[in-house]
Amino acid sequence: MISVPVNKTLLRLTKRRKTHKKAFGAVPGQLVHHEGSVNGQIRVIHFDSKTLDDRIVDSVGDLAGYAASETTTDETAAPRRKGVTWINIDGVGDIEKLGELSRLFGIHPLAMEDVVNVHQHAKLEFFGDTFFFVARMPSGADGFNTEQVSLFLIDGVVITIQERPGDCLEPVRYRIANKLGRIRRRRSDYLAYAIIDAIVDGYFPLLDQYSEKLDEAGTLLENGGDRSLPLHLHNIRSDLLLIRKVVNQHRVALNEILRDEAEIVGPDTALYFRDCQDHIQQLMEAADTDRETCGELRELYFAMLGEKNNDVMKVLTIIATIFIPMSFVAGIYGMNFDSDASMLNMPELHWAFGYPFALALMATMAGGLLAFLYRKGWLA
Amino acid sequence: MISVPVNKTLLRLTKRRKTHKKAFGAVPGQLVHHEGSVNGQIRVIHFDSKTLDDRIVDSVGDLAGYAASETTTDETAAPRRKGVTWINIDGVGDIEKLGELSRLFGIHPLAMEDVVNVHQHAKLEFFGDTFFFVARMPSGADGFNTEQVSLFLIDGVVITIQERPGDCLEPVRYRIANKLGRIRRRRSDYLAYAIIDAIVDGYFPLLDQYSEKLDEAGTLLENGGDRSLPLHLHNIRSDLLLIRKVVNQHRVALNEILRDEAEIVGPDTALYFRDCQDHIQQLMEAADTDRETCGELRELYFAMLGEKNNDVMKVLTIIATIFIPMSFVAGIYGMNFDSDASMLNMPELHWAFGYPFALALMATMAGGLLAFLYRKGWLA
C-alpha cells in the first residue's frame, strides 16, 4: 500500500514546522535545555598572518584573555588588535557554561536564549554592537535535517556555538592552518564570512544526495516503476522545497549584512558575502531544477503507466471483439425457426456440411477481423 | 457533494473584492461608521533612549501635550524633539474621538475618511507633510482575513489606528520596553518601520497555516483522497493568491517610501525598509511555492484517481473477457444443426462425453486466457 511513506514524511514536515513556529512564539528571557543537544568542548583558534594557536580549552574562564582586551576597549578609538580569535563550542546543553560565556563577552541574554532554543530559522540580529547570525547547517547522514549554528562577531572575536558536535567547517580550519587564500591576512569579519560560506556550501552534497535519489527513481522507472513512486517523488519534492526555504532564509539574512556593510563588515568583505549569495542562488536553482525533474519523472511514470494500461485494455478488447461476431453466428444457428414451415427457414441446419460451414463462417469472420487489425498495425 | 465548499469561498472572494471596489469609489469627505468596528482605548508610549512612558489615556484631549510642541513648531527651523511618541487607537467606531484627534494633529479629513472606511488596500499617501500608510494586518484565527491599520508619521509622533483590538505588534512593544535592538536609539521613522515590519511578519504564521492545510491535504491524499479535494485545493490556492495580492500592495507602497526617502524617512531607515521588502519577497515566494504545491497535489489526486479507475476497468474487462470465449463455446453447442442430415453436423452432441468435453473446452479457454494475462503481468 501507498500509505506508509507519505505518512512519515508529512509527520516529519509537520513536526519541523511546528518546532519552527514554537521558536517564533518562544517565551523570551528564559533558558531551556533542549532535549537531545549535547554538551561539548570549547576550541580556540587564535591567529594573525604569522602566528597560529589552536587548542582545546577546559572552561570558559580560560577564554578571559581573548575577551578582556576586547570588551573593555573603546572600539573606534583604540587600535585594532592584530589577531583574530575563533571560539567554537559544540553543544548547547551546558547552560551554565553558556551563561558564563555570555557574561564574559557581553552577549545579550535574549541572543543567548536564541542560541539555546535551537529551532531558530536563519537570521541576522544586532544586539547593541554584537553581530549575531543564526545559520542552519545540514546535519545527519539520512534525509534532510539541520543543526543550528549561532555565530557572534564581537570586534576581533568570532564565537560559534553548534547544536551538536560535528560540522562542515573543516575546510575553514584547513585554510587557516595552511595559510590558504586570504583568511590569515584578513580580519574577523572575513572569518565570519568563511564560516557562513562553508555552512552554505554544506548544502551542495545534500542536494547531490537528492539528485542521486532522483537518479534511482529514474532507474526504478526504467524497470517499470512501482506504485509508491509518485508519493516518493512527492516526498523528495517536499524536502527540496524545505531546503530551498532554509537556504533562502540565509539569503535574506545575508542581504541584511550587505545593507549594513559600513557598520560591521568592511566593503571588501561585503564582496565575499556576495559570492556567498551566488552560491545560495546556485543552490536554489539546483533545488528548483531537481523539483522540476521530480514533476517530470512523475508525469513520465503516469504516462508510462497509462500506456501500459492502454495496452492491457487494447488486448482484452481485441479478444472480446474477435469472439463477438463468432458468437453472433452461433446465435443465428441456435434459432428455432421451423424448417418444416418453409424452405426458407434455416435450410443450413439440414445441409450435410451445415456445421462445418458455420464453423468456417466463424473462422472467416475472426480471421478477417484479425487481418483488419493487423493491417491497421493495431496488433503490434 | 462538491458544491458547498466552493460556494462559500467564492462568495467570500466576491465579497472581499466588492468591498475593495467600494473603497475605490467611496464618496469623499464623509465619515461613515463602519459596521462591526469597535470603539477601543488609546494607548500612548513615549520614549527616548533613556526614558519610557507607557500608559492608557482616557480622551484625545490628554494627547494635547504630545501634539502641541509638534504642530505649532516650524519643522525645519526648530530643534527636533528628543523623544518618540506612539499613539495607538483600537477601533474606528468613535467618530467624534477620531475627529478630535484629526484636529489635534492636523490630519487631513480625506485621510481620516480612509481610516474609518476600513476597506482600503495597502497604500502610501501624503497629505501635505503627513506620511500616511495604510497596512492590512492578518486577523482572525480561521482562514484569511485582514484588518486595516492606518499609520500616520507626523514628525516625532507615530499614530496607529486599528480596525479592531488585538494585533501582532507585541514584539515591537517588547523591544521598546526592553531596549532591544536599535528601536530606542532611533527616531520616529524607525518606529514606523518597526510597526510596518511587524505587520508584514504577521503574514508568516498565516502562510504556515496554509502550509499545514496542504500537509493535511497530503495526508488525505495518502488515505485515498476524497472527491472534495480538488475544490478544496482550488480554494487554498485562491486564498494564497489573495494573500500574495495584499502582500504585494505593501511592497508597492514601500517602494514609494524608498523613492521618497530623502523627504520623510532618513537614508539609514530606508535600509530597514529594504529588509522589510526582503521579507515580503520571501512571503510572496512562499505563497508561490505553496500554490505550486496545490497544483501538484491536485495532479497527484487526479493521477491516483485515474490509476484506481483504470484498475477497476481492468478487472471488469478481464472478467468479461474470460467469459466471452466460454459463452462462444456454449453458443456453438446451442446450434440446431441436424445431426441426422449428416455425420458432420455436430456429432459432439451425441458423444457420450460431449458435455464434459464442452465444459473442458471452456475451462481450457478460460485457463489459457488467465495464463496469458498472468504471464503478461496483467493480473497483478
Add this chain to the structure above:
Amino acid sequence: MISVPVNKTLLRLTKRRKTHKKAFGAVPGQLVHHEGSVNGQIRVIHFDSKTLDDRIVDSVGDLAGYAASETTTDETAAPRRKGVTWINIDGVGDIEKLGELSRLFGIHPLAMEDVVNVHQHAKLEFFGDTFFFVARMPSGADGFNTEQVSLFLIDGVVITIQERPGDCLEPVRYRIANKLGRIRRRRSDYLAYAIIDAIVDGYFPLLDQYSEKLDEAGTLLENGGDRSLPLHLHNIRSDLLLIRKVVNQHRVALNEILRDEAEIVGPDTALYFRDCQDHIQQLMEAADTDRETCGELRELYFAMLGEKNNDVMKVLTIIATIFIPMSFVAGIYGMNFDSDASMLNMPELHWAFGYPFALALMATMAGGLLAFLYRKGWLA
C-alpha cells in the same frame, strides 16, 4: 454548440489587431475623420498653488491666452510661468478645431495625425521640444475596449485629447480642486504624470471585472460546469493577454520618459513615474495570475469531466460485467447435447430442480461478483 462564443472573440481579436496594424502603416500627413468618434467640448483648468480656474471654453480661439505667453517665449531664457494649464478636448471628430489647436500651440502635423487616427498603440514621441504621449484608456462597460488619449506637454501646458467623452480622470480633477497631495504645488510635468497614472490605474477595475468573471466560472464549475466553459476561459485568457500587451506598451513608453528625464520631466517627477511603473508591474502580475487561474480552472473542468465520464463508464461496465457470467450459464443450458447418448450429457436438464438450480447458479455468480466489487469499494 461551442462555436458562438469563440467566434465573436476571435473576430474581435482579429479586428483589434488589424486596426492596430493599420495604424502602423497609416499614410502620413493626412487628417482622416475616424468613424464613431464624437466632437466634444474644451475644458480648461488653470491653477497654481493658490488660485484655480476651471471652465468650459467655446472655441480654440479662447485658448490663445494660455498659448501666447508660452510659444512666443524663449523657454530657457524667460522665467517660468507660475501656473499650470490643463486643456482637455473630448472627441477627435472636429478636424478644423484640432487643426486650429495645432497651429496655436505649434504641434507638429504628424503628431496631430496620430491624435486623429485613434488606433495608435501607447507610445512616447518627441516632435521638437513637444513631449507627446499616447495612452490607451480602458473604456466601455462590457469586455475589453480602449480609447485613445493623446497627451501633449508643452512647457507649462498639458493638452489631452480624448477619443470619446467620459474618462477615468476625475480623481485628478478632484485632487486639483481640493489641493490634495502635491499636485497644486508642482509643475506641468507632475500634472502629466498624474493624468497618465490615473489612466493606468483605470485598468485595475477592468482586471477586477475579469477576476469576477473567473469567480463566476468557478461557480459554474462547482455546479458541474458546462461545455462552453473551456472556450469561455480561453476567451478570458486572450483578453487578459491583450490587456497585458497594452499595459506593457505603457511600461515601455514610460521607460523612455525615465531615460530622458533630464530633458522633459524633472528628476523629482521621474520618481513618480517609477511609482506608475510599479502599478503597471502590479497590473501585469495580476493579469498573469488571472491567466494562470484560467488554466487552472480549465484543467479542473476537464479533470472533473473526466472523473464524471469515468463514473459513467464504470457503472455501465459493472452492469455489463454482472450479466456476462449469468448469460454464460444460460448459454450452457441452451446447449443441445443429447442426454440420451450418455448419462453425462447435461443431466441437469432433466433434474426436477434443474431450472431453479440454474437460476440459483446465476444469482450466486452475480451476487459473488457484486460482493467482490463491494468489498473492493468499487460500488461507491
Add this chain to the structure above:
Amino acid sequence: MISVPVNKTLLRLTKRRKTHKKAFGAVPGQLVHHEGSVNGQIRVIHFDSKTLDDRIVDSVGDLAGYAASETTTDETAAPRRKGVTWINIDGVGDIEKLGELSRLFGIHPLAMEDVVNVHQHAKLEFFGDTFFFVARMPSGADGFNTEQVSLFLIDGVVITIQERPGDCLEPVRYRIANKLGRIRRRRSDYLAYAIIDAIVDGYFPLLDQYSEKLDEAGTLLENGGDRSLPLHLHNIRSDLLLIRKVVNQHRVALNEILRDEAEIVGPDTALYFRDCQDHIQQLMEAADTDRETCGELRELYFAMLGEKNNDVMKVLTIIATIFIPMSFVAGIYGMNFDSDASMLNMPELHWAFGYPFALALMATMAGGLLAFLYRKGWLA
C-alpha cells in the same frame, strides 16, 4: 496523414541551423559569392540639420568624396564633419564592388567576408576603430525568413549592406526627409541606432502574423479542430522559438554596444539603444506569450478531442449495456430444461403468454436501465 507539415518545417529548421553552423566554421579570409544574393544599387543619403542630399550612385568610385575626408583625418585631432552620410548597398553579389568599397573605407577583409557570407548571426564586432554590426532583418511574405544587414559605423559614415533589395528602413528615410524627431540634429551614431531600431521593429509585424495564425488555429479549433492541428501548433511554436533566438542575439549585441558606450556611441545615444532593448524585450515577451498560447491551444485541442472520444465511447457503451440484460433474458428462455421432468422446469415456456411475458420482461429491463441513466443525467 500528419506527416507532411512537420516534415517540411523540421527540414527548414535543420537547414537553417546548418547554415548558421556553417557560418561559425567558415574558412576565414575568403570571399564566396553566396547563391541567391542579388547585385543591387548604391544609394547615398547625406544630411546635416539643414541640408539633405539623397541620390543613387553608379559606382563605388563616386563615394570617394564621402570617404576621403574621413579616413585620411586623424579622428581625435580633427574637428568633426558636420554632416552624416548613409551609404546603402542592396545585394552582396558583386564581389568586386564590395572589395572596392572595402578598400575605400578601410574595412577589414574579415569583416567584408562576414558581409558576403550572409549566414552570420546578429553580432557586434570591432575591427580596429570600425564598429561592425550584423543584424538579421525579417524578410519575405510567408513564414519566418531573415536577411542579413551588415552595418558599419566609420566616424561620420554609416554603411549598410543588405542581402537582398527591399527592407523595413523606409521609416528612417522618411524621418530624415521630413526632419522628424532628432535624427537630423544628431550624429552618425544616432543614425546607426535608428537603422538598427527599425530592423528590430520589423519583427513586430512578423509576430503579428504568428498571432493571426494562432487566431486561425483558434477558429479551426472552434469548428472541431483537425488532426494536423497539434503539429501545426508545434511548427508555429518552433518558429517563435527561432524568432526569439534571433531577436535575443540582437539584445546581446546591443548589450556590448552599451558596455562600450564611451568609445563609439555617445552616452546620449546609448539611451536610445536602451529603448531598442526595451522593444526587443517586448518582442521576446510577445513571442513567449504566443508560445504559451500554442501550448494552451494544443491542450485545448486534445482535451476537446478526448471529450468527443469519451462521448463516442459512452454512447456505444450505453447501447451495449442496454442489450446485454435483454440478451440474458433471451438466453434464459433458450435453455433446454426438461419441462416434463418437473413442474419447476421452465413452466414459462408453456404459458399461453410466455413469449409476450419474456418480451415484456426484456422491455422492462431496457426501460429501467434507460430510466436509471436518464435520472443520472448520463443520456444528455
Add this chain to the structure above:
Amino acid sequence: MISVPVNKTLLRLTKRRKTHKKAFGAVPGQLVHHEGSVNGQIRVIHFDSKTLDDRIVDSVGDLAGYAASETTTDETAAPRRKGVTWINIDGVGDIEKLGELSRLFGIHPLAMEDVVNVHQHAKLEFFGDTFFFVARMPSGADGFNTEQVSLFLIDGVVITIQERPGDCLEPVRYRIANKLGRIRRRRSDYLAYAIIDAIVDGYFPLLDQYSEKLDEAGTLLENGGDRSLPLHLHNIRSDLLLIRKVVNQHRVALNEILRDEAEIVGPDTALYFRDCQDHIQQLMEAADTDRETCGELRELYFAMLGEKNNDVMKVLTIIATIFIPMSFVAGIYGMNFDSDASMLNMPELHWAFGYPFALALMATMAGGLLAFLYRKGWLA
C-alpha cells in the same frame, strides 16, 4: 524494450556526479595521476602589439625566460613588461613536468593538485596573487563530455593546462596571429578573457547538437514515434540540465572575477567578462528552451499515442456494438417457447419467411446503428 537507453544515461549521470563529489572531498596536497589523461606538448605564444613568437617548447626549463622577469619583480613598483605570454600544456599526465612548472612560476601546490585532479567544477580561486580559473571545455564528438582547462594568470603570463590535446581555442590563436580585434593591443588579463570566452562559446555547437537531436525526435514523432521516445527525451533533458549546471558554474566564477575587478583584471577588461556572461546567459536560455521543447515533444508523443489508442478502442467498440443487437435478435429466436401452448408463443418461428424476417431485422438494426454513427461523424 525501454530499459537500455535510460540505464546507460543514468549510469553516466551518476558516474559524473560521483566524480564531482570525489573532487569536493579530495585529500589535499597529493598529486595523483588521473587515468586516461595524456602527456602532451608545451606551446608558447609570446606577443605584443608588434611582435609575435609562437613555438613548441621541449621542456619546462625552456620557459625560464618568461617566468624569471615576472616572479622576481615586485609587481606594483616595477614597470609592466610590454609583451604577453601564453603557455599552453596539453595533458596532465606528466606529473614531474607540472611540478617543475609549478616551482618555476610559483604556483601553489594545492592549485597544482586541482590541475591534476581533473574533476573540478568550474571555479575561480586565488592563491596569493595568482588568479586561478578552472573551466570545463566541451570535448568529444558524441554526447556531453567535458575536459578540464586550468588557467593561471600570473602578471603578464597566462598558463593553460588542458586535460587532453585538442581544444576550441583556435579562434583565439587565429586572432593573435592575424592581429584581429583588440587582443594584440591589450594585456594578459584580456588574453585570459579571450580564452575563457572561447571555452564558453564552445558550448554553442554542443547545444546545436542537442537541438538537432530534438529535430530528429520531432521527425521520429512525425512518423508515429517509437516507445523509446519518452525516455530518449528524458535523457536529452538530463544532459541539458547538466550542461546548464556546468555553464552556470562558469557564470558564478565570472561573477567573482567581476567583484574583484580592481585587483586582477582592469575595469576595461571587466566589461568583456560581462559580454562573456551575456553569452552564458544565452546558453542557459537556449538550454532552457530546449528542455521545454523536450517536454513539449513528450507531451505531444503521449497525446498522439493516446489519440491512436482511442481510435483503436473506438473501432473495436463500434464492431462490438454493431453485433450486440444482432446477437440479441438471434437470442430471441433461440428461445424455446412452446408454440403449441398458444398462438402468441413465437409464431414467427413457423412463418414461411420467419428466418429471412429475422435476418432482415438484424440487418436493419446493424444498418440503423451504422447510420446513426455515420450521421454523428463517429465513423470518420
